[in-house]
Amino acid sequence: MTKKITIAIDAMGGENAPDKTIEGVGLFINKFNNKKDYTLNLFGDEKKIKEKLEKYKINNNNIIITHTDSVVSDKETPITAVKNSKNTSMWNCIKSQLDGDSDISLSAGNTGVLLVISRMILKMMDDVSKPALAGLWPNKLGTNIVLDLGANIECTEQNLIDFAELGSALYKSLFPEDKANVSLLNVGSEEIKGTELLKNTSKKLAELSNENNFIFKGYIEGNEIMSGKSNVIVTDGFTGNIALKTAEGTAKFITDNLKKSLKENLFSKISIIFSYFSLKKFQKKLDPRKYNGAIFLGLNGPVVKSHGGIDSLGFYHSIDLCYKIVKGNLMAQIKNNLSHLKNGKG
Amino acid sequence: MTKKITIAIDAMGGENAPDKTIEGVGLFINKFNNKKDYTLNLFGDEKKIKEKLEKYKINNNNIIITHTDSVVSDKETPITAVKNSKNTSMWNCIKSQLDGDSDISLSAGNTGVLLVISRMILKMMDDVSKPALAGLWPNKLGTNIVLDLGANIECTEQNLIDFAELGSALYKSLFPEDKANVSLLNVGSEEIKGTELLKNTSKKLAELSNENNFIFKGYIEGNEIMSGKSNVIVTDGFTGNIALKTAEGTAKFITDNLKKSLKENLFSKISIIFSYFSLKKFQKKLDPRKYNGAIFLGLNGPVVKSHGGIDSLGFYHSIDLCYKIVKGNLMAQIKNNLSHLKNGKG
Numbered sequence: 001m002t003k004k005i006t007i008a009i010d011a012m013g014g015e016n017a018p019d020k021t022i023e024g025v026g027l028f029i030n031k032f033n034n035k036k037d038y039t040l041n042l043f044g045d046e047k048k049i050k051e052k053l054e055k056y057k058i059n060n061n062n063i064i065i066t067h068t069d070s071v072v073s074d075k076e077t078p079i080t081a082v083k084n085s086k087n088t089s090m091w092n093c094i095k096s097q098l099d100g101d102s103d104i105s106l107s108a109g110n111t112g113v114l115l116v117i118s119r120m121i122l123k124m125m126d127d128v129s130k131p132a133l134a135g136l137w138p139n140k141l142g143t144n145i146v147l148d149l150g151a152n153i154e155c156t157e158q159n160l161i162d163f164a165e166l167g168s169a170l171y172k173s174l175f176p177e178d179k180a181n182v183s184l185l186n187v188g189s190e191e192i193k194g195t196e197l198l199k200n201t202s203k204k205l206a207e208l209s210n211e212n213n214f215i216f217k218g219y220i221e222g223n224e225i226m227s228g229k230s231n232v233i234v235t236d237g238f239t240g241n242i243a244l245k246t247a248e249g250t251a252k253f254i255t256d257n258l259k260k261s262l263k264e265n266l267f268s269k270i271s272i273i274f275s276y277f278s279l280k281k282f283q284k285k286l287d288p289r290k291y292n293g294a295i296f297l298g299l300n301g302p303v304v305k306s307h308g309g310i311d312s313l314g315f316y317h318s319i320d321l322c323y324k325i326v327k328g329n330l331m332a333q334i335k336n337n338l339s340h341l342k343n344g345k346g
Numbered sequence: 347m348t349k350k351i352t353i354a355i356d357a358m359g360g361e362n363a364p365d366k367t368i369e370g371v372g373l374f375i376n377k378f379n380n381k382k383d384y385t386l387n388l389f390g391d392e393k394k395i396k397e398k399l400e401k402y403k404i405n406n407n408n409i410i411i412t413h414t415d416s417v418v419s420d421k422e423t424p425i426t427a428v429k430n431s432k433n434t435s436m437w438n439c440i441k442s443q444l445d446g447d448s449d450i451s452l453s454a455g456n457t458g459v460l461l462v463i464s465r466m467i468l469k470m471m472d473d474v475s476k477p478a479l480a481g482l483w484p485n486k487l488g489t490n491i492v493l494d495l496g497a498n499i500e501c502t503e504q505n506l507i508d509f510a511e512l513g514s515a516l517y518k519s520l521f522p523e524d525k526a527n528v529s530l531l532n533v534g535s536e537e538i539k540g541t542e543l544l545k546n547t548s549k550k551l552a553e554l555s556n557e558n559n560f561i562f563k564g565y566i567e568g569n570e571i572m573s574g575k576s577n578v579i580v581t582d583g584f585t586g587n588i589a590l591k592t593a594e595g596t597a598k599f600i601t602d603n604l605k606k607s608l609k610e611n612l613f614s615k616i617s618i619i620f621s622y623f624s625l626k627k628f629q630k631k632l633d634p635r636k637y638n639g640a641i642f643l644g645l646n647g648p649v650v651k652s653h654g655g656i657d658s659l660g661f662y663h664s665i666d667l668c669y670k671i672v673k674g675n676l677m678a679q680i681k682n683n684l685s686h687l688k689n690g691k692g
Contacts, residue, residue: 140599150533153541187496187587195499195584222591226599238541239588241533242581245568246589250596253486253572254632258604261627281607286600 004039005326007319008102011044012071012089013109015309018044021108022052024315028323029059031316036062038323041102043068044089068092072113074308081113082120090114094121097301103326106293106318108306115151115296115305122299127338129158131298133237133305134170135244136291136321141228145171146185149294150241160184160201160234161208165337166297167232168214173328174321175231179211183220183230185239193219213340251286289314293321302330350385351672353665354448357390358417358435359455361655364390367454368398370661374669375405377662382408384669387448389414390435414438418459420654427459428466436460440467443647449672452639452664454652461497461642461651468645473684475504477644479583479651480516481590482637482667487574491517492531495640496587506530506547506580507554511683512643513578514560519674520667521577525557529566529576531585539565559686597632635660639667648676 009025011018025040032038039062042049046067053060068089076084085091090109096102098121107114115133124131134147147167152159168180184202186194191202202219209216217230222243225233235243292314296303302325306318355371357364371386378384385408388395392413399406414435422430431437436455442448444467453460461479470477480493493513498505514526530548532540537548548565555562563576568589571579581589638660642649648671652664 138599140602153533185588187499187584222588222593223595223598225592226595235588238533239585242531242568242585242589243592246571246592247568247596249569249572250593251600252569253484254597254600257632286603 004037005323006039006041006102006104007322007326008041008043008093008096008105009319010090010093010105010107010109011042011049012068013107013114013308014306014315015108016311017108018048018052020310020312021315022049022058023056023312024319025063026053026056026058027312027316028319029062031320032323033059038062039064040319041066041093041096043093043096044071045069066092066096072109074110076110076113078112078116081110081116085113085117091117091121094118094303097303098122104302104304104322106304106306106322108308108310108315108318111305111308114303118296118299118303122301122303125298125300125334125338127162127342128166128298129156129162131296132159132163132166134167134295134297136293137226137233137247138286138291139226139228139231142231143175143291144225144228144231144233145174146225146233146235146240146244147297148235148237148240149244150237151296152237154238155197155236157197157201157204160197160236161204161341162298162338163234164205164208164214164216164232165341166334167234169333169337170295170297170325170330171232173330173333174324176328178231180214180232181217181230182209182214182232182234183217183224185225185233185235185243186219186221189219189221191219208341210340213337248288251288290317293318295321295325297334302326350383351669352385352387352448352450353668353672354387354389354439354442354451355665356436356439356451356453356455357388357395358414359453359460359654360652360661361454362657363454364394364398366656366658367661368395368404369402369658370665371409372399372402372404373658373662374665375408377666378669379405384408385410386665387412387439387442389439389442390417391415412438412442418455420456422456422459424458424462427456427462431459431463437463437467440464440649443649444468450648450650450668452650452652452668454654454656454661454664457651457654460649464642464645464649468647468649471644471646471680471684473508473688474512474644475502475508477642478505478509478512480513480641480643482639483572483579483593484632484637485572485574485577488577489520489637490571490574490577490579491520492571492579492581492586492590493643494581494583494586495590496583497642498583500584501543501582503543503547503550506543506582507550507687508644508684509580510551510554510560510562510578511687512680513580515679515683516641516643516671516676517578519676519679520670522674524577526560526578527563527576528555528560528578528580529563529570531571531579531581531589532565532567535565535567537565554687556686559683594634597634636663639664641667641671643680648672 132148133151171180205216478494479497517526551562640651
């Protein structure tokens, strides 16, 4: 028998916890009702968790509950959290990874605190200069990865190179059939464009490019993030965060306007009846809940951050993401990539 | 009689010139057929321009043509252009501003060359540390301005403060009834977020904030660029370019998917008949051609860059933008804002 995939879940993190987190657990268990290759380790108020498990009639064969009294508050800052977050559901969730009881952690709680205590408990991997936050984006051909999304506001050449290795490993663990194509986000695709830092990083990535780890495709511009040209897009945390949020804002602006237009008169309302299934499919394809879950990479174990205000379907997608990451052997892929980087450096 | 608004147009710049540029001139003239308060100074091959004026049956009462033999090639770089671009249609277009024959210049030609020769001919304004490229974005309440979109890859505190002054002046010249609300693009809205540069700039902008020049609203995140919370959004050229292109790419991705969904089966095709006018209105509201034209600010005269591949309607919108900028007294607004900045500095 192969080892089970163990996912540690902070049942109390996020605006709608534990109701939506547990309902999300239920969706995951129902989808995988034939599988027995995983365990969900839930951390939080045992009484409340059990109530919700009952409410949603969830089969608890694959669930282990570990009671914790306290929860990280939304008001906690990364600085105060170090003192105040010990033995919270989030802390114990990540701690279970250190103890070898879980392969990955998931929380929808306070992002800043999650990053700080993950780093404190799990520690950084040898040979990684800085950890990064990676996100999944839809593109024309499927899904790609963008990192860093905000863990590091300022980055060095070495940080960006590490992100390329970490991101490629993540991509290969999620899409084992596919190759990782890395691009560097820049303001133009020509070699002379961008900062000195980007030019130097680009040269180094071109040297490291190979079929086994990643293929470097050069620069990519903002309008091509979703073109499918590349599946691992590397940038510093400031730029990545601005790009992510600008894309979110643009998507919201367009879909709000579309909804308004389709409801403005009788004819357009009738049209919704005829296009109902097509519009549903359109909506489903671009549903941001499918891409819920940013992955914190570069520590001695992966940590996934779900959006704080997410509903049960979005939280389900985060659990599913955790499952795929472990099944795809992310940590082994990272170690393999980093050794290549080390050899490439020497 | 008040002085006429004079717009210098590079008739030969852009992929579809002079056909689409002249057709755009025709659209502008038809719209303003009762007005006599402007002159369009067209620069380029006189024979070709006249052919197109005839083709589109354009009334040429408000047109002056200045013949130029050569055109800036798309292959020209900012470095080679200095030597090779003299007496091209683009060069003579901007030169007419220096000579006092035009109030503003418009070209759809090579961007890098346009920025370099504009700066060379018109020179920077006193008290402006670096010129910036500003763009118009749709938002929930109307239109806002984002700058810099790529003229300056790296910026200092003083550059960003200048951009706030230049952008507010542009906003007030385009929307004279409205106040300019400035925000600084950042990765969070809390004071502790972002780089030291942004923190220092934010403090300075808060000190300079006043009803007459601009009101500083603090930080803004990428997802709020189109929320209407602010109408002048300031950032460095690297971040601005990434945000602009990411928004373009996201919009394209969503609308492509929507079109595909609405054409996938008979029912959805029927729905288009019913929603035709609503979808047209939706499309019209978000039509990127309405926002065609980036404004180069900080020189002794404004220069507008139209998208290179634009059609006649998009080029018309750029001419209209030039008209509004001059009518709204942009240069006087900038001088007024900069004197405030100077006093604020001292």
